[in-house]
Amino acid sequence: GIDYCLDLHAGANLISFYGLPEDASLTNMMSSLEGIATGVIGEGVASNYNENLGWIGSINTVSAKSGYWVIVTDICSLCIDDAILSDPAIVFNLHSGANLISFPAEGSIEIVPALSNVIDGTVSGIISEGVASNYNESLGWIGSISTFNGGKGYWMIATEPISFSFDVSTMSRVKSDGVVGLSVPEGEDIYQSTRQAFYFVEDIVLNGESIQDGDWVMAYNGNVLVGAREWNGAYTDIPVMGYDNHIETAGYLENGETPTFKVI
DSSP: EEEEEEEESSEEEOOOEEEEEEBBBHHHHHHGTTEEEEEOOSSSOEEEEEETTTTSSSSOBBOBOEEEEEEEEEEEEEEHHHHHHHTTTTTTOSSSEEEEOOOOOSSSEEHHHTTSSSSSTEEEEEEEEEEEEEEETEEEEEESEEETTTEEEEEEEESEEEEOOOOOOBSSSSSOOOSSSOOOOOOOOOOSSSSSSEEEOOOEEETEEOOOOOEEEEEEEEEEEEEEEEOTTTEEEEEEEESSSSSSGGBBBBOOOOEEEEEE
């Protein structure tokens, strides 16, 4: 077995596990976060931590195929001991719509070779924590997700039921330095929500000129900052956070509401 840790920030972290111990119960998997972890959310399932009862809810065992939102109250590391590495060729059976899955290998690999076993267009979008990419028939993959990374969870948007496995034949053992998660200008702060949307913007023209790389596009709900992304050219994805019943997201967007965008 191997020992490894996943670094978490305070709030919601979208993760997965590329190795599981023999005891993959939620209680054992979260044992290194005692007193810090308050909730775990999967696709259509969830569990909360109760001081008297321990973990309660519909997640009893962690799956190597699934992604999870792990909610913690402080910066910490989720550590797994004596884990057996997942089979990177594990088969995922996706239903039409949004599927929350793992990336079952350590290291990173670019999207295109990783999805070489997937027919173009059957996966229309990929969403991770604070980042997203869409498939465009003319341009291929556009957005801020350029690689899959071990330890991260991913929403895969399928246009029809499909089965596939990641092609990791060109995978690097080194994690990618690409955009992973929310980023904000100095002095600003945004709380990562489990409810998030993304706006893919082809161009922004102000006073007759396109904005430049390095400018920031900020999203607001009234006066509340709910998203930001440093402009990096056509089809930059702007994350927008929604209210997910946590007090930190009070004032964030709800269904039917529209953000206001500003450029810095």
